[in-house]
Amino acid sequence: QVQLQQSGPGLVKPSQTLSLTCAISGDSVSSNSVTWNWIRQSPSRGLEWLGRTYHRSKWYNDYAVSVKSRISIDPDTSKNQFSLQLNSVTPEDTAVYYCGRRGAGAIDYWGQGTLVTVSS
């Protein structure tokens, strides 16, 4: 059974960096058949896909255009986890952030969610 456990601060100051980690059990971040994603949810934007990392003989990333200049999603094979960094945050980045595994045809496993509030 795959489980995703999120960790990271729930409060970030404007202009600073949001950092979250998603620890994986029951699968490998280096798997060649899935992708590892970050998604956020807010009342104003609904569910919004932010980006992914995945391994297919080498590492790849894809990011949403809306955050492409500010985001980094990185795997950590030694800890079997992946992370999200979002720079220069504003109050508009306040949301519940989820990590998720994209398996055959869907995001089939989700983290528990982390409410991140951007406020001074």
Added chain:
Amino acid sequence: DIVMTQSPLSLPVTPGEPASISCRSSQSLLDSNGYNYLAWYVQKPGQSPQLLIYLGSNRASGVPDRFSASGSGTDFTLKISRVEAEDVGVYYCMQPLQIPLTFGGGTKVEIK
């Protein structure tokens, strides 16, 4: 980006009665491999979205058989044959065919 449009926004239902939710995509989700890349989720208060249906019509593990889904191309439907009280929540469709993955706006199912 593929735009996902759901209807209705809100769906009051009577326990034991059927319910149906529609999802339309701005582009076809039918891949050359014959699969429709459309998934359905339910999100209950305070929880993460939970996968119900993948590849258009396949129930995820543990999903009761009162949930079914159909459709192809750009038009899809999720049906609950007999609604139970535990089915309340917000239902979302999602397309994993193209990056960026995109979601519908949600349909709130509530008991009358």
